[in-house]
Amino acid sequence: MSDSLGLTEAVSIALGGMIGGGIYAVLGVVAGIATSAIWVAFLVAGVVATSAGYSFNVLNRLTDNRGGSVTFVQCYVGNSTLAGMVGWTLLFGYVGSMAMYAFAFGEFTAAFGVVPTSVAGVPVRPLISVVAVAGFVGLNLLGARTTGAAENVLVALKIGILVLFGILGAVYAVGFSGVPLEYGVDRLEGVGPVVAAAISFVAFQGWQLLYYDQESIEDPVETIRKAVYISIPVAVALYVLVGMVTVNLVPQALESHPHVALKDAASMMMEPYGLARVGAVVLALSALFSTGSAINATLFSSAHFAKGLLSEDLLPDQIGDASADGVPERTVLVLGAITAAFTWYGSLGAITSFASLAFILVFGSMSYLAFRRRDHDDVNGVVPAVGAVGAAAFFPLMLYNLYTRxxxxxxxxxxxxxxxxxxxxxxxxxxxxxxxxxxxxxxxxxxxxxx
Known part of the structure; x- marks a missing residue:
């Protein structure tokens, strides 16, 4: 029996990277800007992400050496400096993602109300976040890794809880609340939903981790192609469902404490069944589990990605040993330390924006590279053009949003x-x-x- 990962495992890895912690970390930030037009934000981000996925697939099919963004730049541009800068940008994007997950982990832990708000005058949220990062750094140093079969179960559990949340929320909104659903049509005239789409972009980056581990995937080019086209629409649909339910049920919670508004929504929708407390606890536990596993998986993948950069002399030797078996310990420690600093000092909005900017820049660049290959018969130039133009629009809008807000x-x-x-x-x-x-x-x- 082959140990290679098949389509089911590849889809699980991609969905795990997108849904693992993104929905719990970015929802409040995105909802704060798009409000009830949150569905537009996730749809727009999904379209740009799918276009980028098409571009990655095109480049992966046309490239002899299997790899991701750095390999594509080396192959089609032939500039090691530019390839290295793309690699560094991705690493900072991964660090931002882990910091975002750790921030959400700390928020949901504190929301249980069983820990004090501060310890020795230090707020408990950053303490919990840093401890979580340290814990997963330790796990990676011990060589812990989720197998493909286990990942299928874990992702199915996470998706199942969120789907149940969305369905019960819709039932509550229609059958119990008596308040008509708001779709934010009046918000479509401004750029708010597009800005929110740009901020949410970090939640749609998990699929591209597949390109860095192709040797372990059966028929990698075709399997990854299918996995990308399955996972992104599923993630978009789930984000839209959960986002609309939360925005319509607990708009006040999104204003007062947006980072854990999902927990309040779960409590409200289970109240007619006498299970308000149970709903809140299950959702919070799911958030802890999802954000924790996202930290672990992203740290593992980013450390392996950094090892590849080290072997190409695209990172200083002080970062780690490229000849080490498995993940270089020094690399894991460095990535963990930078992540801890980000999650301690940064706000969730700032961390999310920083990570999204990194991925927008890289994904937009890959879409442009694919667009340049449109002379090939099997390359549709329109799709990568959408990805490149979308990223080009997202980037200044993100900066403008940060500058004004x-x-x-x-x-x-x-x-x-x-x-x-x-x-x-x-x-x-x-x-x-x-x-x-x-x-x-x-x-x-x-x-x-x-x-």
């Missing part, structure tokens, strides 16, 4: 981006810089000796 966060993100790009250029162009410095020193020495 959270100016301090905007300047922080801008400052971090400048520092990261500067460090990247210094690292990837180090040979050129070293040669120029040596030449400059020689010229100075010659001038001095000539005097």
């Amino acid at each position: 959270e100016p301090n966060t905007f300047y922080t993100v801008l400052g971090v981006a400048v520092v990261v790009v500067a460090v990247e250029l210094l690292y990837f162009e180090r040979d050129t810089l070293e040669a120029e410095v040596t030449e400059f020193e020689s010229d100075v020495r010659a001038a001095v000796e000539g005097d």
Whole structure:
């Protein structure tokens, strides 16, 4: 019997990456902007994500060397510096995603009300988030990994709880609340839903992890292609269902404590059955389980991705040992430490925006690369064009939203981006810089000796 992962496992991995923690982490942020037009936000993000998925599939089919974004850039652009910068951008996107999941993990843990609001004057949420990151760093160092069969069960459980949440919520809204459903038609005239779509984009990135582990997938090109086209629409449908139920049932909770509004919605919809407390607890436990497993899986995948960058000399050797068996321990520790810093100091909105910007940039770039291959008979240029244009629209809208709503966060993100790009250029162009410095020193020495 083959140990290779089939279509079912590939779909589970992709859905696990998207639904694992995204719905619990981004819903409140997206709903705060789009309100009852949240369904439009998720649909728009899903269209752009599907277009990017098509672009990845096209490039994967046309590329001899199996891989993801970094491989595609190396193959079609031939620029190691640009490939390395894409790799670094993805790593920061993964770190932002893990920080986002850890933030949600801390919020839902605190929402149980069994822990104090602060310890020694320190708010408990960041403490819980950092402890969660540290715990999953430890698990990865011990070599813990979810098998394909177990992932099928875990994803089915997560989806089942959210589907049940959505169905019961719709039943409550129609049969018990007496309040007509709002669809946010009046919100469609502005850019709010599109801005919300851009912010939610980080919740639609899990499928692209499949491209970095193709050696373990049976008939990888075809299997991944099908998995992407199945998983993204399923994730969109589930996000729309859960989002609409939550926005219509607990709009006040989305304003007062948006990060755990799902728990309040679950409590309300189970109240007619006398199970309000049970509904809240089950949903909160599901959130802890989902965000925790998302941290673990993303840390594992990003560490392996970083190992590939190390082997290509696209990361400093100080980050880890590319020749190590399994995941380099130093790499896991570095990624965990940066994630802990992000989740301690950042707000959920800032973390979500930061991670979404990273994935928008990379996915848009891959869509553009696929669009450039439209001369091939089996490449439809329209679909990657939608992905590239969508990403190009998302990026400035995200920055504008940060600038107007959270100016301090905007300047922080801008400052971090400048520092990261500067460090990247210094690292990837180090040979050129070293040669120029040596030449400059020689010229100075010659001038001095000539005097």
